Amino acid sequence: MFTAFARAFKTPDLRKKLLFTLGIIVIYRLGAHIPAPGVDYTKVQQCIDQADSGGLLGLMQMFSGGALLQITIFALGIMPYITASIILQLLTVVIPRLEALKKEGQSGTAKITQYTRYLTVALAVLQGTGLVATARSGALFQNCTVGDQIVADKSVFTTIIMVITMTAGTAAVMWLGELITDRGIGNGMSILMFISIAATFPGALWAIKESGKLADGWIEFGTVILIGFVMVGLVVFVEQAQRRIPVQYAKRMIGRRSYGGTSTYIPLKVNQAGVIPVIFASSLLYIPALIVQFSNSKAGWATWITDNFVQQNEPIYMAAYFLLIVFFAFFYVAISFNPDEVADNMKKYGGFIPGIRAGRPTAEYLSYVLNRITWPGSLYLALIALVPTMALAGFGGANANFPFGGTSILIIVGVGLETVKQIESQLQQRNYEGFLR
Template sequence: MFTVFVKAFTTPDLRKKILFTLGMIIIFRFGAHVPIPGVSYPNVQTCIDAVEADNSKLLGLLNLFSGGALLQITIFALGILPYITASIIIQLLTAVIPRLEALKKEGQAGQAKTTQYTRYLTIGLALLQGAGLVTTARSGALFTGCPVAADIVPNKSVFTTAMMVLAITAGTACVMWIGELITDRGVGNGMSILVFISTAATLPGALWAIKQNGKIADGWVNFASVLAIGFVLVGLVVFVEQAQRRIPVQYTKRVIGRKSYSHSSTYIPLKVNQAGVIPVIFASSLLYIPALLAQFSSSDSGWKAWIESNFVTGSDPYYVITFFLLTVFFAFFYVSITFNPDEIAENMQKHGGFIPGYRAGKSTARYLGYVINRMTWPGALYLGIISLLPTVAFASYGGASQLSGISILIIVGVGLETVKQITSQLQQHDYSGFLR
């Protein structure tokens, strides 16, 4: 790994891309600490220090994807989450709306239009979420129990509120632009890199909070045990994320124009975790809604008390069971949308490809569907267990609420993908040098 990074910095083109990516990351982290106009920054810091543990239970996912900027109410408070949500919605609608499905088949031109729709939807979601965040901050509900929570926004006029919402929306658009710049001119997928940075930014503080709240040997025992379990989980995640089943595919000899292509063999790589981290994000977002409704409910009803006591944190049994079932369900749901056996079998048949032992067409599609269904089961169970295991295991450790399985999945997954892209670009550079 260190050899790869040394070679990367000795390659001029790749070095420029890496330095550009690092520059964009610095700008992104700087914006995550710039408060929006109309917010009393000292009062925000007072509330964060007073009730950070309570709010991390409810706003853990949103604060995670913003790198801690959400609770600080900065210009990048929403982070990359609106763009992720918009991308998921567009991806789901592609399987339902014929127009979007046709754009998907048009190649690069269709992809450009789909990207534009995703941008528009991102701005719309940023407006809605920004308005919700500002309204919550004005009412003092963002930090329940803080004595100065109602004074976070001293001026509650309509003009100030509109300016705050526009500032958050503009910050979200800037984050989206930074991500696209990294994709075009940097290394790796820009949105994934920003999610990686936001997630990793919260880990040092969470680990240090575990050390400070520990009872044995000034907290060093708790700190060391968390690190040891974390390394084991990282190794497990790397093993599963790299695991795949390769379906062999053979292509017969074919003639295209004046060129003749001989017999060739390849394979279809089917990952064990074909859905990635998307099912976990879906499940967390859905389970966030009941807790949010309970927080904003003014009545002292029984359902509110039940949700607050049994359906807020990852250590509650009802929360754990529901989260696990939703993760498994969304894993199958997302794989069924993104992996179409009929379409793959049709494309193989058009190009003269076939799977040994199966006829081209419907027989191949049935076989691919059978294989992907069997492989989704271990992938879905793995996602549910990895997502919940750190939260449940560290439930009694103060400050461990941010050490979720989502963090490990994102950091390891994005890290592996980025290293792969750097390695592939190094190989391309070596090939071009050999050809010259």
């Protein structure tokens, strides 16, 4: 990885792209520390150390790079864009118009991207309104005595200005990501996501060291670092694992020329769903706690939810989290990979899997293989997501601050591998150009 970056800095064109990307990252991190208008920054700092950032709130805090609880202009981060992208991807399976656009190639993809932008702005308005309302009521920092004084001016005008500012901040983040994609090293939104998560690591690690009791916290600190290295190695191993289905294309004569006769393969990843099942499961499990929080009910069902679904180390919460991740892994793979469509395309271009008849038998074979490899992939996702709770059960309340959680490690490793591949492909392309010259 470091070798690829060193070689890239020696190439003038790539060096410009890398420096441009670093400049955009600096702007993004500066925006994550500028308070939104109407926010009392001093009182926010008084409450920030007491905040319980678990559940969906912790997920949004992670994707915003710590800007959410700071209530900055980039407080929403890229979470609205991620949500909009997932919604559009799910709707593509349901709405025929979107499915037709997806098949149109580059023009259809551009149209879907435009719809994603519109939906991102709409979601930013909704999430910004919810964040401002929560901050005004004092519910954002429930354990803080001055939590209801964070937004001193509770007028409608101030609320509208705060929502507009956060929505504009989300649009700016989306624009910065697209700039990295167009003029930087590519994968703009993924890189901003990577930076957001990595920015929370130093503070989280130091908080674990400060809360530790063995050798002034250095034993706990070293244990967490060791667990992190083991998890990174495991994630890299599984993320690179794939089942390659061999495909043979028959020769075809068109005029005096023969086409085909080549062999290739269909790569089916063990973790075909990526980090999406973890995000879905986290969001869904936060809904019961959210209902209890806004209903203020003291009934038996509300007490049961508070006892079992608010704290992440509860056995019922962990079991539900595990099962939901496994379910959503199969669900997402089912809607993102269509064996019938792949089999039809292979049949159309004269391709076949050796030993399997073209058409329906090929689709059934692909579905069988996909189900077989999705089982270990889903179990791996569930275990990785539960590591913070299981590994730090005895570390005294550090679970929520554990930096090497499943979602963060999956995203960081995935984006890191993809970025290195992108740089190496551009280096290889320039080597070919130099050879041709």
